[in-house]
Amino acid sequence: MWAASGAVSDSWQPSGATFPVSVFREGEWVQQGKVVPDVISLSAGNGNVYAGSFGGGIFTFRDGAPVLQEKPLGRDRIGGLAADQNGNLWATAFGATQQQLLFKNKSGNWNGFTVPYFLPYNAVSQILIDDYDQKWMAAPLGGGVIVMNHGTHADDPRDDRWKQLLSGAGRGNLPSPQVYCLAKDRDGWIWIGTSRGIGVFQCAQDVFAANACETWLPVVRTDAFAGYLFQNEEVLSIAVDGANRKWVGTRNGAWLTSADGSRILQHFHTGNSPLPDNTVQRIAIDPVTGEVFFGTGNGLVSWRGEATEGSETQGGEVLVFPNPVPSGYTGTIAVRGLVRDAYVKITDVSGKLVFQTRAQGGQAVWNGRDYTGFRPQSGVYLVLASDAAGKEKIVSKLVFIR
Template sequence: MRRACLPLSLARYSLFTANQRSMPRFFARFFLLGMLLAVRAWGQGAAYGDWQLHLPAWRPLGLAEAGNRLYVRAESSFYFYDKSLNTTQLLSRRDGLSDVGVAALAYDSASAQLVVVYNNGNIDLLGANGGVRNVTDLLRKESQIAKKIYQVQVYNGLAYIGTTLGVVVLDLAKREVRDTYSAVGPGGQTITSYATVVLHDTVYASTSAGILRGRISTAVNLLDYRSWTADGPTPTSSPARVYEQLVAYRGHAVTASTYRGVDYLAGVGAARRWRSVPNGYGNYARRLRVSAGQLLVAFDGSALRRFDAPTGYLADVLPAAAVGTIAADAVRETDGTYYVASYDKGLLRFAPGTTTAPEVILPNAPATALSYGLLANAVTNTVDVFSGGYSADNGVQFNLRQGFYEYKDRQWTTYTATSYPSPTGYPSLLDLSHGTRTPDGTLYMASYGNGLLEWKGVGQFRQFTYNTPGSPLRSSLPTTDPNYPSFVRVTDVAADPTSGQVWVINRHQLAGVPGLFRFRPANATWLVVPAYTGFENLDRITVDNFGNPWATRSRAQGISGVVAYDTASQKPFYFSTNEGLPSNSLNAVVRDRVGDIWVGTGAGVAVFNDPSQLVSAASQGTALANGFKLPVAQSGSGLFPTLYNETVRCIAIDGANRKWFGTPNGLWLFNATATEALLHFTTANSPLPSNSIVDLAVNDKTGEVFVATDAGLVSYQGSASVTDGAPSCAQVSPNPVRPDFAGTVGISGVANNAQVRITDIAGHLVYSTHAAGGTVTWNLADTAGRRVRSGVYLVLTSDADGKNTCVSKVAVLSN
């Protein structure tokens, strides 16, 4: 692909008419050849319209063991590990879940249900058969204080959920909240509950008012604070202890307090009292867990420990160096295998008898949910995600060194100082924000702090900054400032697809100093664009078909609009609302496949239809004949400028020149002219983890649309790709089509924007259409809208001239 998602125009063809029912001569020939020649047809791939999650599995926070499955809630994702298959699977709305952001988990073995509680209070019950039952009682519960979920424990068909609203009791069979014990502190004060445990006929709750207990009986009203009794260890020092961990172990209540150690309740009658574990002190009390007969204790910065009943002391199980700085949770198998949710190392598996060198279990996923910029490229068949960035509103750096990660052949590779600690392998640059690739596949990245990075692989890179010989890049700070080297701010880069030269924006906000440059990779030389007004404070950039750059002006400091530069005449052009922009607040600029320039603004989108005007006006010394125009689309009962009431943050162009728009309110797909809305995805009708879209990119080779949100990355299998060279008809998916399949069949690798006819094996026309770029999609319906019968169908395609023909077979199975 070219810059951040690029276009193509759909053309109309006259080879077929709607009422034709016979095949032209060339198609007849290919029909006969199709009967005699083997045609590659039995392919399998992602279904069109399907979604895939790319959420990080690093930083696990909690575990729930459910037979062969170990469920893991991580900071930005939720997944399970299948112990018998040694596989992982991310879970999301596409699997029937109702929400995102898992706060607590617990498994009820009696009903074979997993209780999933989300940060907002929504609850899902996952059954053994894969079914999901949603309970919204806690979600809908109004409160004057912010809801926060701590832990959930299951006992006798009830799930006790610790929250800032108190103890919420969920009936798993009835799937409803039975009670909420809130104002049960001393004198009826409202409590926060952290954890709950039931011993015999008594419920214990660790709360903001200490540990409270109440008797479970039909004769006792636990909604009345007088039914609860303070029953916790006596504080021995200030500040008073907060007991956030509470479990039952061998008939005893056991609790852990941050910085104050582990205590357990033992004895009967007058001897009943809380006793401290002598060596049970640590830092933050992260987790108490009873697993396979052991009481496991996890404090931050220390070994994973277990309670040794004969001695009454804690004994080390796994060393701190092995489990990481934060062992957020752990479970033990009966064979002695340990699974540890290490916040800084991932999900770890320690084989029986092993205390070092654990197996790291991670789904194939990026290292972080932070996705600031995206770049897809069909030549290298890669998608690169840049996890740095800066504030577009005020230009402030994020000061992140989280590198970038790359998706190729359905595998993610992370490039950071952690994965490649030697600076000769990977230079740990600040705030990688955007990127571009030259025709030979070389990746150029914009660092908002450390200049320009040319990347050809590990150990094969060049960095260009303020002190690189010949580099015109400069810092936004005075040369006398000691932080000067860390403020060489490159916001964006764009490669000219013809010359392979790279345009570079160096924002420094110093009036009268150049900020736009063209880099020639072959000899590492630079063209310096004169310091025209505003060129020191640009943001995003693309290159038109004439090699001229178009850039948005930064929104910082009240600067706005679009600038373009004609390289031949060295003349700048400025565009604002006076030249047709719907808003001077600019977020994105891209070139589509017919060469038009599209911009995303704070009030919809606009297009400059004929960039050749720039060349003509510059050479003739005349003003531009036209400015930007606003596409108009149907909205309700009227016609309005497209997305006129939306902030369009990013634009991507698919293989059919259709426009994908990212907004704070979801993802849109429009036709090639942006005059008709085709799709609108939000968290309500898709697996998007958030409605806030940050960036978009389309892989022209596959048609896959990558969507960066403020909560992580997902991709959507689009129906438009680009065929490079002669058509191959290489991929039919799914094939064969099973009786229960209700989706869309796709054939990729056909001639771009091809004419398509689908016939049965006898040559009777079933359906006709046009390809979207290099991909044909078919909903298995005939011209009358009926699902076709079982059989083998031929997909016959050609370009408008009847050339670049292709024949594919699709086998359809019906009940």
């Protein structure tokens, strides 16, 4: 997990200060090389980590050390970065009057594309690449979302296609044209965070079609009340966990919603958690451990999440921890490394069912109690998992000490 401490103000001006770029390894943060100015975006690709600086261009890190600083086409304000599956690096140039979208091919050559729409202050920030290699760009000062398809070859502009999504029916139906963040979920849907909540674009493959769908606004239900998801919140960050649930950073803390956004599952703020600030600017999730990292202006904190990335088939090693479960332990027991969304049963050696659940992505959790609410007897228990086809197998054993 990499992190950077940028310090761009609400006016989107670089502070001129320098901050470390760090990586989380073996339980501690380690600074990587020299400090760099105002890093506000990070991306990994081609064995490198790229840091986008708001005033210093792009820094490339290899093996933990900075090896290159570039100001592509003279652009030094980098709003967002994304590496595609073909080994190309894409970047947005915040405030540039032309060539706001930058592209570095595998040969190391830079090219630029000018957005053919009006953008207030030429502001473009985060960039996301969808399942169809299309580029989605957030315009945080009122330009909505810009979508670009470069056609057969990125270096040939003749078959480029562009589209702008704004608020209002027939124009994109965003909840607000002030777009702060983008995320792609496990269904390929694009989740769009704005100054007035979240919109979801469900037909990325048809975004340029004449009859393409418009942004859908999820409705969340709480008791007898129903309303648009985060309609009164500025959504600053969205992250998708292994169970396709959405973690949302706002100026009112961090939230966890169900996969479709219809239910609020968790809400962390300074009053009920160690969160150092209620303005959560970035959220990132470790896909292996499920740990959720919250970035704020007053520091970084993490929470051990329940969902991890699941595999397509049950073939790898399954980790159960703690194992053995010591006497007096009252925490949760995790089963990690499962096939995605597996059905999990825990039985005694005779086959009597003690507990069953469904994994969140690739991890299932158990509170250590059976269906009667009591802690099981000391002994060896079997952990069985079945995939979507119903094929079941023993994946691990668990020792319980009462």
